[in-house]
Structures are given as C-alpha cells and as structure tokens.
Amino acid sequence: MKRESELGPHNASQARYAIGIDRGQTNIRIGLVRNDGKILKLVSKESPVLSMEDLTGAGEHMIPLIQQFVALPEVSYVKLDGIAVAIAGVINREGVIVDSKHPKDPLWKGYDLRGLFLDKLEIDLPIIVENDSKAATWGEYLFGAGRGFDHMICITVGTGIGGGLILNRKMFHGSDGYAGLLGFISVDRFGKRCPCGMLGCLNDYASGTDIRKNARLLLEKGEPSLLHEFVGDSYDDITSEIVFMAARKGDELSCQVVWEAADAIGLAVAGLVHSLNPDLVVIGGGIAEQGVFFLDRIRQTMLENSIDCYSNIPIKQTTLGDFAGTIGAAALFWGENEV
Numbered sequence: 245m246k247r248e249s250e251l252g253p254h255n256a257s258q259a260r261y262a263i264g265i266d267r268g269q270t271n272i273r274i275g276l277v278r279n280d281g282k283i284l285k286l287v288s289k290e291s292p293v294l295s296m297e298d299l300t301g302a303g304e305h306m307i308p309l310i311q312q313f314v315a316l317p318e319v320s321y322v323k324l325d326g327i328a329v330a331i332a333g334v335i336n337r338e339g340v341i342v343d344s345k346h347p348k349d350p351l352w353k354g355y356d357l358r359g360l361f362l363d364k365l366e367i368d369l370p371i372i373v374e375n376d377s378k379a380a381t382w383g384e385y386l387f388g389a390g391r392g393f394d395h396m397i398c399i400t401v402g403t404g405i406g407g408g409l410i411l412n413r414k415m416f417h418g419s420d421g422y423a424g425l426l427g428f429i430s431v432d433r434f435g436k437r438c439p440c441g442m443l444g445c446l447n448d449y450a451s452g453t454d455i456r457k458n459a460r461l462l463l464e465k466g467e468p469s470l471l472h473e474f475v476g477d478s479y480d481d482i483t484s485e486i487v488f489m490a491a492r493k494g495d496e497l498s499c500q501v502v503w504e505a506a507d508a509i510g511l512a513v514a515g516l517v518h519s520l521n522p523d524l525v526v527i528g529g530g531i532a533e534q535g536v537f538f539l540d541r542i543r544q545t546m547l548e549n550s551i552d553c554y555s556n557i558p559i560k561q562t563t564l565g566d567f568a569g570t571i572g573a574a575a576l577f578w579g580e581n582e583v
Contacts, residue, residue, distance in 0.1 A: 261322045263313065264574030266376060266567075267291070267306060267331040269403050273567070274313045276322070277574035281387030283567060285318045302331075303360045314367060326370035328573035329361065330379035332404070337421040339373030372576050376400075376569050378424050380562075381408025382415055383572025384526055388563040393523040397516050398562070399426050399509065402529035405447050411520065427451070429515065431508045449508035452484040452531055459487045459501045470495035488534050505531075506538055510545025517546065517554045528562035535561060 260279040265272065268291075276285040291305060310327065313319060334343040339358025358373040365371070381398035390396040396410040405427030409416040416423050427447040428440060435444030448454050460479045463469060470490045475481040490498035513525055525546075527539060543559045562568055 260325055260578055262325045262574035262577045263310075263319070263327045264379075264570040264572070265306070265310065265327065265329045266379070266569030266573060267302065267329060268376070268569075269332075272306065272309060273570045274309060275567070275570040275574065276313075276319050277571055279575070279578050281383070281571050281575070283571065285313075285316065286567075286570070287313055303355075303357050304364075307361070307364050310361075310365060311367070324369055325577040326372065327361070327365075327367070328372040328374060328379070328576050329357070330374055330376040330569045330573040331357065332376050332406070334422055334425065335373060335375045337417060339371070341373075342422075370577070372573070374573060374576060375406065375408075375424065377406025377426075378408040378415065379572040379576065380528055380564075380568035381410065381424070381526075381572065382575055383564055383568040383570075384528060384562050385410045385415075385572075386575050387571060388568060389526045389560045390524065395520065395522040396524055396526060397513070397520060397522045398526040398528060399513070400529040401450060401452065401509065401527060401531035403451060403453050405451050405529075409520065410522075426512065426516070429512045431511045446508055446512050450505035450531075452529075455484040455487050455501055455505050455531070456482050458504070459498060462497050462501070467497050469497035471498060484531060488537070492537060502538070503541055506541035507545045510542045511549055513542060513546045513559070514549035514554075517550060517557055521554070522557065524557060525559045526562055527559060528568060532561045533565075 262277055263274065264277050265274050270290060271288060272291045273286065273288045275283040277283055289309065306329070333341040335341050340354050340356045342354045358371055361371050377400040380400055384390050384398055385396050390410065394413050397407065399405065399407045406424065407426030408424040427445065428442065429446045430442060430444040431446050431449060432444030436448045437443055438445035438448050459471060460482050463471060463479055470493055471482060471486065474486050474490065487498045487501055491502040517525065527542065531538065539559055539561060546559065547555055564571060
C-alpha cells in the first residue's frame with residue numbers, strides 16, 4: 245500500500261549528513277549525502293578488481309581514499325553521522341564478511357572489514373559495513389522507486405545477483421544479517437551446479453556475467469547468431485549489453501539467453517511474492533537498464549507462476565541507477581530508524 249512519504253523537502257534546520265561508500269567490482273564511489281537523498285559531493289575512482297580472496301587488500305585500498313574524502317573542505321565543514329561502506333559479500337550485523345569464497349573454502353574464517361576501518365581510519369565516527377545490494381535496496385526504498393511504500397522486494401542484477409527486503413518499512417536483516425541473498429534462490433533443482441555448490445542458483449541464469457557466459461557457450465557449440473557480426477570469433481568481447489543488442493534485433497540465440505534470464509528472475513519473483521506479499525518489486529543493477537524489454541518478460545513469467553491475487557503487484561525499474569548504493573549506504577544511519 246502506498247503512503248505519503250514522511251521524508252519531505254530538504255529543511256536546512258533538520259539536515260543531517262553521512263558518507264556513503266559503494267565499493268563495486270572495479271570502482272569505488274564515495275559520496276557526502278544529505279538526509280533528503282541528495283549527494284552533495286561525489287568522488288568516483290577506478291579500483292583494483294574486487295577479489296574475495298584478498299579482502300584485506302580491498303579494505304586497505306579504501307582507507308586513504310576515505311581519509312582524503314573526509315578532509316575535503318566541502319566535507320569537513322559538516323557534522324557527520326558516520327561512514328557506511330557497501331560491498332559485496334555475506335555480511336553479518338557486526339560488519340564481518342562471513343562467506344565470500346566460491347567454491348566453498350573450509351579454511352575461510354571470515355573477514356572483519358568494519359574492524360579494519362575502525363582500527364586504521366583514525367576517525368572518530370560510527371562505521372557501518374553492509375552488503376552492497378541491501379544498501380542499494382534501502383536507497384531505492386527511501387528515495388527511489390520504492391518511496392512511499394511499506395513493503396518492497398529489490399533484486400539487483402549486475403555482475404552477480406543480490407537483493408534486499410523491506411518489510412513494514414524496515415530493512416529485513418534476518419537472524420544474523422544475511423537476509424536478501426536472492427541470487428542463491430534455486431530456480432531449477434536439476435539445473436547448473438553453481439560455484440557455491442548448489443543447483444540451479446538464480447546467479448547462474450540471470451546475472452550479467454552469466455548472460456555473457458551462456459551466449460558464449462552456445463556460440464562455441466557452433467550455433468548461428470548475429471553475435472558473430474558484432475564480435476567475429478573474439479568471444480571474449482561478448483558482453484551482456486551486446487547480447488541484449490542482438491536480442492532486440494531478433495537474434496534467436498541471444499533471445500534464448502535473455503529470455504532464460506528473465507524467466508529465471510520471474511520464477512524467483514513468483515516465489516518471493518507468495519512468501520512476502522509486497523507492495524512492489526524493484527529490479528536494479530546494470531541489466532535493469534534494459535527497461536521494459538526485459539521487465540515485461542519477468543512480469544509475464546511471474547504472473548504465469550503466481551496465483552491471481554498477486555497479479556496487481558508492479559515490477560519497476562530502479563530510479564537511482566549507479567548511485568543507489570552510495571545513497572542507501574549513507575541512509576543506513578538515519579532512515580532505517582526514522583521512516
């Protein structure tokens with residue numbers, strides 16, 4: 245049910261500020277965010293590829309960037325509520341990345357990223373470390389496509405698949421903080437073996453990485469495709485964007501891959517709406533930029549696999565785009581307890 249948002253226009257006397265950091269696969273965005281969702285200062289830098297085998301390196305690399313940002317004149321003059329870092333991984337409520345290595349590694353003991361920041365940053369501010377998709381979900385809920393609703397599911401589809409759950413106007417964290425790992429929903433119990441060890445994970449059917457990989461596998465089998473005109477025999481040059489481009493032109497192979505991805509997401513959404521009865525479902529990440537071409541197929545599959553009472557649940561594209569994680573991370577300091 246939509247409601248009137250309680251986060252009205254910016255009021256200078258009530259302004260609060262936090263730093264939101266979105267550590268992506270190959271870049272980092274650091275923003276000074278006001279509690280109306282506006283980014284007042286943003287620095288974006290390319291970063292070494294995020295390797296879950298070297299989270300220490302990833303954390304250490306962020307420290308000087310954060311220190312430099314906090315020292316900027318535009319940032320240093322405001323009172324900050326804290327610093328929040330959004331990063332991939334299974335993260336508990338204490339900011340410890342407890343599971344990130346796939347295939348499973350019995351020696352993995354977790355990595356206390358929040359502890360590293362508290363120890364090395366030498367900044368007297370509260371620090372939050374949260375899963376990047378959950379942070380993006382919170383940003384979209386407060387300031388984007390989910391604004392004004394009480395219950396929302398968000399699925400982020402990019403290099404991998406993540407998500408977040410908003411229930412009764414709160415982020416749902418679950419018992420330990422792991423809720424929202426939507427990429428590990430099984431959409432085919434007889435399907436592909438995921439690197440995590442499970443069968444038929446959504447990740448392996450619908451992520452940008454696997455759209456690219458699945459198209460390449462079909463090409464390597466000798467299947468005809470318009471993709472040959474785009475990349476020739478250089479299959480390494482295939483991207484999910486190119487696959488979508490060919491699909492829009494009616495290429496059979498590309499359509500097969502794209503619709504398989506959309507159907508997998510639609511099946512996952514059907515299960516989620518039956519379980520949670522949300523006001524809406526929001527699809528984010530790079531793949532969501534394909535718009536109705538992709539979202540309409542997701543909705544069609546969801547409807548075909550749902551009972552009639554869920555037929556009015558809308559599926560929307562995110563509105564904050566690449567900045568959802570930065571805004572949502574900062575907003576963890578105030579919005580979650582105040583909306």
